Amino acid sequence: QVQLVESGGGLVQAGGSLRLSCAASGRAVSSTNMGWFRQTAGKEREFVAAITANINMTSYADSVKGRFTISRDNAKNTLYLQMNSLKTDDTGVYSCAVSQIAYFSPRSPTSYNYWGQGTQVTVSS
DSSP, rough: OOOEEEEEEEETTTTEEEEEEEEESOOOOOGEEEEEEEEEESSOOEEEEEETTTOOEEEEEETTTEEEEEEEEEETTTEEEEEEEEOOGEEEEEEEEEEOEEEEEEGGGEEEEEEEOOOEEEEEE
């Protein structure tokens, strides 16, 4: 069983930065496809970023490319999302996820079978 616990969310002004963490247990992050998604009230879950197992290939939503960076610390078994130049549109609940599905489509929520509880990010103008 994989457990994921996010932290690092909060309130920040537009233009500021936050770093989200996702501590994993039950599975080594180094050998796991993982991703970050966000959701706001009344909207569907939105892909933010993903990183593939072992070779660390990354992908990003166009809306965050150049501002967000996904990475992981294998020794700490933790996934990160560094968010810079935050905009009010970045507000939402951010969740990390693990994929143990053979065919990995990083932008699709259905590719992931374990999710964290989420952490709130609020960007004020």
